[in-house]
Amino acid sequence: MRRGRIRWLFAVLVLALLAAGCGSAGGASDSTELKIAVVGPMTGDAAQYGQDFTRGAELAAEKINAAGGVAGKQISIVTFDDRNDTTEAASVAQKIATDASIVASMGHFTSSTVYAAMPIYKSNELPLVVISASDPKITEQGNEWVFRVSPTNNLGAEAMADLIVKQLGLKKIAVFYLNTDFGKSEREYFVARATANGGEIVLDEAYQPDAKDFSSSIIKLKNAGAEAVYLSSYYSDAVLLIRQAKDAGVEARWFASGAIISPQFPEIGGQAVEGVLTSRVSQGESWDAVAAEYRSKHGAEPSPFVIYAYSAVQAIAAAAQDAGTSREAIRDGLAKIKDLETALGPLTFDENRQAVYQSFDYLVVKDGQFQPWQP
Amino acid sequence: MWHEVNRQRALTAAAVVAAVAAPLVIVDPYIHRLMATVALAAVLAVSLNLVLGYGGLLALGHAGFYGIGAYTAALLSLRLGAPFLLTAPAAAVGAALVAWVVARPILSLRGHYFAMAMLAVGEIVVQVAYNWDGVTRGASGLPGVAPPDLFIWTATTHRDNYYLGLALLGLALLAVRRFVGSPLGLGLVAARDDDQGAASVGIGVAQTRTLALALAAGIAGLAGALYAHYITFVSVEPFQLEQTIALLAMVAVGGLGTTWGPVAGAILLTLLPELLRGLAELRMVVYGGLLMLVVWLRPQGLLGAGGLRRGLRVPERWAPAPRTGVPADPAPVAARASTPDGASAAASAAVAASRVAPGDVANRASPRPALLTAPAPSASADAPLLRVEHLTKDFAGLRAVADVSLEVAPGEIVGLIGPNGAGKSTVINLISGAHRPTSGRIWFAGREITHADPSRVARAGLVRTFQHIRLFPSLTVRQNVEAAYQVRLGLSFGAVMTRSRRYREAMEQMRAAVDEALARFGLEGVQHRLAGTLAYGDQRRVELVRALATQPRLLLLDEPAAGMNEAESAELARLLQEIRQHHGLAILLVEHHLDVIMEVCERLIVLDHGTVIATGRPEEVVRHPEVLRAYLGGSP
């Protein structure tokens, strides 16, 4: 009986191994392919961001392949799951780096996972393009294999501070920020710029990443006399915070970081989030057509992470086209990119391999959609 | 038995060789990375197993100690530029210290209260690390930790770090094995089996558990240091509740309280999600399902003991006679051979031998082990050994014991009788420290013990047995006795971990003493059986030997003849008299069997409705009208 059970167990484990083997045996190495790894949270809390990465990257690959590929090769996207966990991120980075057919990697959602994985990309000499992690120090580590197409937090936050205080003349501002590296550094830039512009921060409140109940903060907000509220948040926190505040009768104008841009924001927020203002890196002229295609394919507005992933593939492809398709060539090619036309507009990396940004667009939620804002 | 041991050694050696050779044969750095992850997980699982498997404590905050180690190492490395060889011990000490401090208020908690408190500790560690921006950089984490530097060699590759992890694993296994295989380990397991039983023989339950927790935390802290230097970046994610839960699963899936179980669990549960990577988004679904399946197929764990309900058996360190033992003391052997009543003669020889003046003992090559030695008589022989004054206990408004005063003189056997519900067991519980009295005071051997906890009362020489036998079921008969005996050895943690000379001598002493005691009570034939599997009468005897092993001056026996037939209770009465005769210890006996009472007691105290209604010589007391009324009921 017991022996029988043990056999059972082994049988099942073997089956599982087989299943796993079949699953991963998908893409054999092929010299006509340019393989790019997309890594991020594909399962767990933040899986939707990993999905955005994948969708953006695949859409870009499709476009480029349809136009003839890169240096005679077709781009192929392979996805990897790091569950948004530092230990996993290091493991996955090694797995990616070990696969000689992969010439570049992009992703890792948070700065923590990027930090855990960075040394591994360096020691294995594989270029990594960061597409969301926003700690400014990532590109200050002197790791010449790590590039970033997404903006650090200062630009969007400063654009919002200018809009609120200078353009709209709202002086009393409440700030809510997600207590992560992203939220903290965004808030810092926002507060610095807003006060420099003559605004007054009447409430400055952090909340924890798993927060869903904002009642205590909202009670403070009710009594703070704010004219404007700025959120350094993702959509999931922002939508709950705004809804709960409106239910509690808070009267103020709402502004939020570009990270809230996601189809779920207006969908869940409904009437409560109408009129919320946010900003997004100005997109290139090519983007509108791509966005339309994305909408028809996935039935949703592309989030900024889709755009960053899309642009990262464009940058890698351009580097491979110019400098060659080896890992080292791609690294060199990326470093030389200047005014490359991407979905984000003209892309240039500075000496720290950080993309340089100038202009931001303001968006407003109107009729359940993010739309360009006209003053 | 030796065959079995050799087979196990061969297997262990093969595993070590394979573990060392594998990364030399397989050159894929991704595999090396996985192996390093497995090694770290195994170190953590082995350390958790000490607390969870052997200690029976649901430590839901274990990953917190891992985190303390990692942050300590990372901060020392970043702020002071300290190399791994310095940060690692600091991390271990830091984690162990925190465990030591928090253990104080927590370890008296039971079951889920303890689990919750540990969960709280783990969460606080994570929250503080996450929010103390000035020191830990909060959510941004600490990048740029130097790779492990051992002065002559720096671990740079995954393989190097794997070897470091492997060395750590060896260290962890050795440390856990030494602790568990020592008398302290016996105390830990005894407390897991039955913490009140353990306290009743003087085992410092909280102290032992504190040591185990601190040791486990120290090992986890070491693992944290390696993690920090290996990954070179520290943030809170790997130290959260999810990590503890994963470790819990590893230990349980591998086999609680087994040496290699946690290692097997760590290998399986670390590799499983990797192997399932091909399933993409479904992989964690399948992982969860497989976890359930493994538990369903082998609830006791992969390497857990098959039949045993608790899935644990502590290896008997002294089971096979060591080939180089101390020369046996010939005296008792001779006595045993030459007297018809061998057992008691041997005992009296032992007593005689042990009553040699201290100076003489010191001069002997091998000091006589003295399990059943009477302690030195107290200063004034006439003063009562136990004095209870105006003892009162209320349970939720119900007065169970009301103003009871009694005395027991040294060497006296006193019976405490009364009808059901008279409060006899409550009096025993109050005297032994299991319950706190509402009012009244208790003195033992001239010292007040009114508010002392049970293990301190026991160490003072006042030892009780229980109405329902409370042996340690997952320990053998021998280990049950050793667990009680070791208390008086007062072994230090350092002695246990280093196996010092003093430790080895103490072990020899214990082995000989326990041998003798088991022989005298006719238990040598069953000494390697699990205590829970013995016949009832044998269990009673084991309980008695276990109590005597603590060298008591007063035994509180709570219905020792309960459930015995006439022949057995007669045998018990004989045994009690013999014990008293040879040890000069006093006995306070609660008993329903009047024949036992009448035969052995010199004095009776009769309780009814929580008050003393009569006291005196047995034959007088049984004729006392109050006593008759209490027993027969109704009006006089």
Next chain:
Amino acid sequence: MAAVTLPVVIDQLVSGLAIGGVYALVALGFALIFGVLRAAQFAHGEVYMVVAFLVLGVLPWLPWSGPLQFLLAVVAAAVFGAAAGVLIERGVFRPLAAAPHIAPIISTIGLMILLQNLVAYLKGSELHRFALAWPQGNVALGPASVPALKLVIFGTALVIPALLQVALTRTQLGRAIRATAIDPETARLMGVDTARTSAVAFAIGSALAGIAGVLVGALYGVVYATMGVSALVKGYTATIIGGVGNLVGAVVGGLLLGVFEVLVASYVSPRWTDSIVFAVLIVLLALRPHGLIGRAIPEKL
């Protein structure tokens, strides 16, 4: 720091009691299951999550108006929860009845991982809108104006435990459950069908979790695949605060936890709320090792 005025304090208390009511229901279910099976149901939070998603699925078929819709959603949650509970009791706990205590814990951890990821796989890991049409708007409560929904949730979290208490004391089955909770062995000897009582207790406990899931969905207007994790931790904490296996304690523990969290977040900082709650919990346990209301089950030594 928020100003301490009466409307503010009322606002804070109502918020705390609403979320505390949800904790209380989760804790009550956990305590009931623990009491009868003497086993921790670590997938309890997942029952809460799965039921919330199931109710979200049937919401379009419920009459779209007024209190009736709210009531039907609660009833549906209870039914789904009870069904899930019976399945888990039969599928996970009963086969492991004779196994070591750790086995059901690990098995329910496996179930937790499985359900959480399965729902994320099927429905996506993003937030899903969960909208009940009733109650909406604010009502005046003394000098304060508070959301009616919070009062309804708090009320539900009081009424349901009260009904349960009546059922446990007045019915044959309820008495059997209580007897099993106090001493399973004796209950069995006295002729109680403990297999049936544990199934029923599991069903009721899981129904309570399901109701809590729907209430929290209504409170925040969203449900999501990982919502069960924090529910489990909060429910477990509340159970411990009250005293393990103590049903009144579970409710009191839940409400206290909710109010305490809001007050700490208001007057200290939301960032330090968890640390402070857990630190206070440790102090509480050091002072009262069996929770606020629980007492040591008097053991015959």
